[in-house]
Amino acid sequence: MARRLPRRLRARRRLHDRPGRRLRGVAERRRGRLPLPHGRHGDRRAARRVRHPARPGRGGAAARGPHRAAAGRAAAGRGARAAAGRRTGRRRGARGAARLRQRRPRRQRRAGLGLGRHRSGRGRRRRDGRPLPALALAPALTRAGRCPARGPILCGASRGAAHRVPPDRAGTRSVMTSTTRAAVLYRANEPHRIRELQMEDPHPGEVVVRVGAAGICASDHHVMQGMTALPLPSVLGHEGAGTVESVGPGVTAVQPGDRCILSFVSNCGHCSSCRRGRANLCDTNAATGARQYDGTTRLTDPEGVGIPQMGKLGVFAERLVCPIQACYPVPDDVSMEAAALIGCCVTTGVGAVVNTPELQPGSTVAVFGCGGVGLNVVQGAALMNAARIIAVDIHDHKLDFARGFGATDTVNARDVDSVKAVRELTGGGADFSYDVFGSPETTRNAVDSLGKGGTAVVVGLAGVEDSAPINLVDLVRAQKRILGCYYGFVSPHETFRTMVDLYRSGRLDIDGLVQRRYRLEQIDAAYAVLARGENGRGVIVFD
Structure with missing residues (x-):
């Protein structure tokens, strides 16, 4: 009976039988480049950890292609990390570690990827050397609540596209813009300026609304007088309604053409107040203030100054961008003026009583x-x-x-x-x-x-x-x-539903509240009438 050859001798025989295939480690040792192994698997581990010098006449690692050079750098980095893990007592075992190092490069080469430095995809390259876009791979979320490839994530938001905040304007994201005409307050106790502003397209989780009506409320007047803190310049107006013109990525609750009441508290649904059923006191909405949830603005004046929107709305404008959470769809038999007043004064007043x-x-x-x-x-x-x-x-x-x-x-x-x-x-x-x-x-x-x-x-x-x-x-x-009592004690959308039902049944008189109508250019005159203490409510109407 023939005696079975040792493992290393069988490998050498296969090498001689198949000269076109080089077994890694064995050929190098035969050339005298690697030291002799110690132990059963020492030859394989040593072969993978040592970086081979360039062959004469064939160039270095860079000459073999960018993806192979990246693979070499990554392999060296993995060897250093494995050594550090052994020093701290964290190791998988010799055989498991060797298999992991052997399989990972092969799997990534099959996918057409070089070895990068980050799970987000930054630094990875195709076979032809061109870099992969950062968004092509699923990013790794860090404990700080940021995504290395896509920027910060909203407080408590899910990982879906509708809640992810895109990177800053200085990043790789192309920003599409349109224009809107708005009344901008630059300083307290000064008239508004009607200006043409640049408006970004909606980000994920946002919509564009064409305003139909905006109410003249005393809360805006407090800002005009400097009694309420708000970053200026800003577009004021928090009591309004309009029609959805377009939607951003991930928005499914509304669609273009929907007529909506606009809430000046766009609750996140994930903070402590929202989880306790107090959506009108949303912590995330209060923390971001007049800016959108990612901390930036969507409006820019001709001088390049970012313009915040009061309550993330700023309804003293013909068009606006706002979070989807602000929109509450209403039937066609609810007029724009009535819907605008439900957005603030009706919900705040009637809601304060019925929810007491x-x-x-x-x-x-x-x-x-x-x-x-x-x-x-x-x-x-x-x-x-x-x-x-x-x-x-x-x-x-x-x-x-x-x-x-x-x-x-x-x-x-x-x-x-x-x-x-x-x-x-x-x-x-x-x-x-x-x-x-x-x-x-x-x-x-x-x-x-x-x-x-x-x-x-x-x-x-x-x-x-x-x-x-x-x-x-x-x-x-x-x-x-x-x-x-703030905004009717409870979730604005819940009170909106009650107010719409009462209005449609004829038990709530909202049309009788509207006593004056204005154009956008008459906004300062409208607030002068408010300061005199005239009856009812004034409304700015748009075409």
Whole structure:
């Protein structure tokens, strides 16, 4: 019986039998280039770790092609990493490590790839030496929340294209632009400037909306007066509605042609507030402010200055780019003007009442301030079947107008003490009071007008540094409560659905709120009328 040859001798015999095929390591040792092996597998490991010098007359590693040169560099790097792993006690075992080093280059060569330095694809090359695009391979996500190939990822967003933020404009992404006409506020207490702005196409998760109507709200007026902090220059306007013109990559919730209410809180759905059901208090939306979710702007003025958009909207423009989260589709029988007002004053006012905890039919309600939001608080109290609805303001014509929306009693705070008047009308104090104006005086009066166990809800926004003097002893002994209410207490889209249903059923009068209509060029005149305290709401209409 013939004796079986040792393994190394069988390899040498195969080498002689097949001269066209060179067994790695054996041929080099025969030429005297590699040291003799120690151990059973030492020859293979040594052959893979040693970088062979160039053959005479054939050039170095660079002459053999860029992908082979990259392979050599990567092989050397893998050898160093393997040695470091052995020093720290992390090793796969001799046989497993050898197999891993043997298979990885072969698999990548079959795919037409050289060996790169990063999983994102940067540094990898095709067989002809041309580099591969970074987006051709699935990127590796780091703990810092960034994607090396595609830039930062939204807070808590999924890995889908709809939530991934593209790289900065200085990167490789080509930016397509169009134009929009908008009213830009460059400085507080100065008129708006109607300008033609460059507008980027929507990024992933964004849409382009052609604005149909925009409401004239006091919150914008606070920015114009410098009472509210907002980066300037900016396009103001947060109460609006329009028609979707185009959508960015990954957007499926709406399509071009959809008529939508626009929410000035584009909730991310993944932050702590969103997970707790408080989408109106979204942390990510508050952190990014007037810029889009990736921290950049979509509008640029002729001087090259980036223009933020109030509430990520900026509805004082003919066209805008906004997150898909801002859009709530509505039926065709909801007018653009009504949809625009649902976007802010109706949801803020009616929502503050219908979503107030423990408000029961038969309660007594006092409303301080009868502007656009105050009138909707009155309507909300009427919807909740309040026994008495007391409207408080300093203009008689606004009090008379409030009676048309459900006010049962009116108090002119210029003529009488509003706190005493409310307590007399309710027999000791109101069950619920709403400060819609937003000032230290009106907040204090709203709390003082409550009866025992009453609840004061602060809806209006005061100045940044304002504070209200509250009687703390009365607050404790009468067990009063003070609540802040932002955008109707709950998710704006949930309140939108309720408001649309009430409007279509005829139980909510929104058309009657619209008293004045303007063009975009008349924006400063519209806010002058607002400052005078005229009835109802003004609306900017677009073609």
